[in-house]
Amino acid sequence: MSTAPAADDTAPSEPFGLYCDSITLRDGTPLDMPISGVTVVVGPNNSGKSTLLREIHMSLTNPGRVFPENLAVSSAQWKAMGSVEQFKEWIDSNYEIAKRSVVGEEVVKFHQAETLLYQALQSWENPNSPSTSVLSMIFLSRSDVSERIAMVAETGRRATTDTPPTHPLHYIEDERSLMSRLDRVASDIFGIRLTLDNTMANLRVRIGMPDTAAPRYDEETREYTRAVNKLPQLSYQGDGVRHFIGMLLPLLTSKCTVTIIDEPEAFLHPPQAFALGRLLGQIARERSMQVLLATHDKDLLAGLTFSDAPLTVIRTQRTHEEARVTLLDRAAIENLWQNPVLRYSNVLSGLFHQVAVLAEAEDDCRFYEAALDEYRRRNSAGEDAASNQHLDILFVPTHGKGAMPKIAKLMRQLAIPVVIAADLDLLMEKTKVTQAAEAASAVDAKSRIKEIEDLWRDCMVEYRKSRPPRTVSQVRQALEAELNKASATDEYGNDLKNRLSDLISDDATPSTMLKRTGISAFHGESYNAATSLIKILEDSNVVLATVGELESFAPSVATAKGPQWLTDALEAKAHTHQPAQDHIKRLLDVANRAASEAMPIE
Structure with missing residues (x-):
């Protein structure tokens, strides 16, 4: 340099x-x-x-x-x-x-x-x-x-101070205020002090301060020389501090x-x-x-x-x-960093990945990561192996559906391709559906909004208005699926009783039924509209869990929710089962397309 x-x-x-x-x-x-x-x-x-x-x-x-x-x-x-x-x-x-x-x-x-x-x-x-x-x-x-690491190595002194400098340490020797600033920076960032050693034939930077006061330039003492030479050389320190100081020397x-x-x-x-x-x-x-x-x-x-x-x-x-x-846009980066919640998330890390998948919670992210690893292990060969193996995906928890459109829009402003992965009950509110599609889509989603709204009305209005009476077979299947999550020796406690009561009762909320039964909650024309809506949402980079919710990928796990669920689900290898693998395949297909189409939004 x-x-x-x-x-x-x-x-x-x-x-x-x-x-x-x-x-x-x-x-x-x-x-x-x-x-x-x-x-x-x-x-x-x-x-x-x-x-x-x-x-x-x-x-x-x-x-x-x-x-x-x-x-x-x-x-x-x-x-x-x-x-x-x-x-x-x-x-x-x-x-x-x-x-x-x-x-x-x-x-x-x-x-x-x-x-x-x-x-x-x-x-x-x-x-x-x-x-x-x-x-x-x-x-x-x-x-x-390599050049920055080498910059802190010792260098020969000039014959006289009138000789033009040829190395940053020569300038540091001529202008002591620069050495003072370098020392302040090292103290603030690494907790160390720096001393310029000009007592020998070569200039070098040492760690620490001598225990003898520095003499005048023309009155160098043996005691000071010995005190300085006891200090360890910067060039023998770790790569981090050598690299840092080696970068600053020429910049200053x-x-x-x-x-x-x-x-x-x-x-x-x-x-x-x-x-x-x-x-x-x-x-x-x-x-x-x-x-x-x-x-x-x-x-x-x-x-x-x-x-x-x-x-x-x-x-x-x-x-x-x-x-x-x-x-x-610098303002978009500052908005992300200054947000007290997003600042301590991994949202900004999306700049260094090919695509970000927004999921509702940490458990969703970790489960999908495990399922993705398994999918890649199984599909290490084949015509789509290259794109699936090397696509660099960051899973980002949004801590609920409500924040998904906002975070997706902020990331899209930074030219980060985004996929929203949500539970099926996102369909319960038309506004959330359209907001998610507009925020995540790599193309102008407004042209699709009318079609999305029409399909939503066809599937959800009928679903919420009058669901056909359930058959005994449907109730039995729901109860068996829930009971299979528990082992025969588990306690028949209030948590399990309440879940079974919800399944038996016709008073279960539409949202609960969507999460529990997934896409099968729809019937007839409502079912056809729901499957069409899910497909057009995928075209807008929104992927819904057709099984209902995350926990439905692990029906044999007794733990309903909470921190223990993820551990139990992974131990049960639920991420390797076909429903989870099918869902990951859908996520990967959408993520690959999103990465290839990505453009920033205004």
Whole structure:
């Protein structure tokens, strides 16, 4: 990573340098970049996040060139902030840094550097000409994990303090306020102190503070040297702290205006990732930098939203070898994170999965996950195996049906494909049915609402108005199914008595009957309308449990509900039985289609 003179913590009133003005996607869509701030790329595994960064870097280092063969980015455009006179002054005052950026560290002839820097000067007014590639060498940097880890290794000291710096630690040595800030950050985030060791031939960062006061620069003492050398070196510490500090060193000292970082959250725990996100935003704003990064971490993304820096969020999705890139609304992310309930859920994690399945409760999510694992085990071969095996699904509990449309809409605003998985009694209220269809559908569901409402009326109005008298056979079947959930030695307690009474009584609520008996609760034309309604809801990414409710997948389990039900159901292998496997097959079919059709909603 190229480096340059340290800057003050406060950003200049007018940014100066070369900035990424915009990128043009393969389909011709332009994406404007904020002059100072953070652009973060999110998406599922293997969706093209790192590829997008590489293609942006390729386009910026080849200004004026279009790459039609790229998967996502066909070109990028530079913008020069500042006049030609300002740039000439910058060249004059930073000649050694600029020369080293464009011709490397090796000894070169003076006229070679002069020619390249003159070329850069001539390109300032036309930053998107091919010759501007020289400017990109000065103002653009790219950082990977191995480079950041290596950044904290010791480096040789300069012969004199007048020698131009070539490493971030040289700038830290020249500007002690930078070391103070680095020390504060390490103390706040890792609970450690940092000391710059300049007592030997090489500069290095050590953990802790010496027990002897630091002497004046020209009065170095043996006691202080010994005290410093007792401290452990940062380069010998864990990957997390080395990676974190190794990332900050060049960000705090570099003259680069555009920095590209892949997976900045590597080796970090959630609180540290959140702190890093917030810090990256602060540094970008303070130093008028553009930071472009790709992440898999919702905590880092949340930290960025708290930094007050301009933030652009791009989501990548790969479908059938096509890379889809969507610009997201920052306000939608902030709304999710600031919601006191959703903040501590896994909703934001949906950004890093191909599709989210919303279920009513935690037990539903865990049961469906187990059923999905079994389905994939059984169907590891076959023509649909590839899509079913690799579809990255996140199950999200919504804690009831009422929140499903709201959460689905919020996730769809973030270009996250959504499937709603609900019990059959969702049909009891027409409004909930239409709201679920509109919120989850990947296409305009309004065109289907009239048909949904007509089918709902045909099945539910008749169902609620007059159900035909039940036969003795139907009552017997219902009682046997309930009794089979208990073992012969179980106590005949009040809970079981009440459930049996509900089944015998004709006063059981329509909702209870739907949950208990499933789709068989409908008869005749009402049944035909119900099956048609269930099918059109699946076309709108809403999948109903035709068995009635979650507990109906495990009829042999005596536990009616509660925390013990899931354990008993899994031990009984209910998730491997055909009703559960049929339901998962329906969920997977809808999820695959939703992932391929996904588009954000306004």
